Amino acid sequence: MKISALPGAVLSKNQQTLAITNAELGLLTTLPVLCMGGLSPLGHMLERRLGLKRSMIMALALLTIVLLLRLDGGSYGVLLFTAVGVGVGDAIIRPLMSGFIKGEFASRAPATMSVYAASMGVGSAVAAFGTPRISDATGSWPLGLAFWALPTALAGFCWILWREDITAPARSAAQPSLTISRSGILGLTLFFGLQAGINYAAIGWLPSLYGALSYSDHTAGLLVAIMMLVQTGVSFGMHVIMRALKLTTIKAALAFSGLAILGTLCLLLAKPLPWLAPVVIGVATGGLFPIALLQPLDFAHGRSEATRLAGLTQTGGYLLGGLLPWITGLLIDQLGVAPALLTLLVGSAGLLAVVTVLIQRTYQK
Known part of the structure; x- marks a missing residue:
C-alpha cells in the first residue's frame, strides 16, 4: 500500500504554499512509519473480531477516505491527519496480508511473498513518478495526492468479491498462544x-x-x-x-x-x-x-x-x-x-x- 504515502517531491515543491518548516515537512513522512511500527498488532486484533475480509475492507475504506481528504491539501492540519490515517491503515493491512498469504498460499508462500514485496516497490515507484505528473496535468497538487484513493477503492472492491473461508478463524482460534519463544x-x-x-x-x-x-x-x-x-x-x-x-x-x-x-x-x-x-x-x-x-x-x-x-x-x-x-x-x-x-x-x-x-x-x- 505504499502508493498512499506522501510523495516528498510534491510536498517539497509546495512547502512555501503550506508555510511549514522542514521539521513539519519531515513529520508528514515520519508519522506513517511510526504508526506502522506502533500499531501493527491492530491487524491481528481486528481479524479475531471481524475476520480477515471485513478487517481488510475496513482498512482500505479508511485509506480511501483519508486519501480523499487530501483534496483539501492546502491545510497542513489535514495533511497531518491523513498521514496518521495512512499509517493506521497500513499498520492493519500489512500483517493481514501475511496471514492471508499463510492461509491461502501456504504451499507457495515464497513465490507469493516475492510478488507481494515487489508490488510494494512498484507502488512506491508509480506514486513517486505519477503524483507530480498528475499534479502538473490537473494544475492541482492536492488532486495529485488524492488521486490514489481510486486504486485504493478498487482494491477494496476486489476484497469485497473475495470469498473468505469462514472456518479459518475458528481453526485459528483453537491456537491462541504463539508457538515461538x-x-x-x-x-x-x-x-x-x-x-x-x-x-x-x-x-x-x-x-x-x-x-x-x-x-x-x-x-x-x-x-x-x-x-x-x-x-x-x-x-x-x-x-x-x-x-x-x-x-x-x-x-x-x-x-x-x-x-x-x-x-x-x-x-x-x-x-x-x-x-x-x-x-x-x-x-x-x-x-x-x-x-x-x-x-x-x-x-x-x-x-x-x-x-x-x-x-x-x-x-x-x-x-x-x-x-x-x-x-x-x-x-x-x-x-x-x-x-x-x-x-x-x-x-x-x-x-x-x-x-x-x-x-x-x-x-x-
Whole structure:
C-alpha cells in the first residue's frame, strides 16, 4: 500500500504554499512509519473480531477516505491527519496480508511473498513518478495526492468479491498462544528492523555521499533509482533464486546479509565505480525484504498466528528501521558522510548476520 504515502517531491515543491518548516515537512513522512511500527498488532486484533475480509475492507475504506481528504491539501492540519490515517491503515493491512498469504498460499508462500514485496516497490515507484505528473496535468497538487484513493477503492472492491473461508478463524482460534519463544520473536523483530533500516539509510544518505564525491544531483538520484530498480527485480524473483540455489529461508537470510556487508564495502570504490555499491546493496536489500516477510510464516501454524506474529515483528521492526537513518545523520555530523555511512551500514549488516544465526537456533528447536 505504499502508493498512499506522501510523495516528498510534491510536498517539497509546495512547502512555501503550506508555510511549514522542514521539521513539519519531515513529520508528514515520519508519522506513517511510526504508526506502522506502533500499531501493527491492530491487524491481528481486528481479524479475531471481524475476520480477515471485513478487517481488510475496513482498512482500505479508511485509506480511501483519508486519501480523499487530501483534496483539501492546502491545510497542513489535514495533511497531518491523513498521514496518521495512512499509517493506521497500513499498520492493519500489512500483517493481514501475511496471514492471508499463510492461509491461502501456504504451499507457495515464497513465490507469493516475492510478488507481494515487489508490488510494494512498484507502488512506491508509480506514486513517486505519477503524483507530480498528475499534479502538473490537473494544475492541482492536492488532486495529485488524492488521486490514489481510486486504486485504493478498487482494491477494496476486489476484497469485497473475495470469498473468505469462514472456518479459518475458528481453526485459528483453537491456537491462541504463539508457538515461538520470546527470543525468537525478538530475533525476527531485529531482523525486520535492521534490513529495513539498511534500506532506509541507503536511500536517504547515498545521494549525500555521492554529492560529497562531486557527483551531480542528477547522477546521485539516478544511482539511487538504479538501486531501487534492482531491489524490485530481486524481490520479484526471490522465490526463483531460492529454488534455483536450493536455499532455505535461513540460508537465504545469511547469504543476503553477507551481500549487504559486501555492498557496503563497495562504497569504498564509489569514486571510480559509482554504480557498483547501489547494485550490490539493491540485490541485498531486495532479497532481505521478502525474507523478513517470509520468516514469521515459517514459525506460524495458521493464518491467525501468522497475522499476529507478523504484527509483533513489524511493530518493533519499523520503529528500529526508522531510527537508523536518524542515527546515521548523527554520525555524519561527527564523522562525515562517508565514514558514518560505512560504519552504520557495515555494523547493521554484520548485526543482521548475527541475528540470523540466533534465529537459526530457533528453527532447530
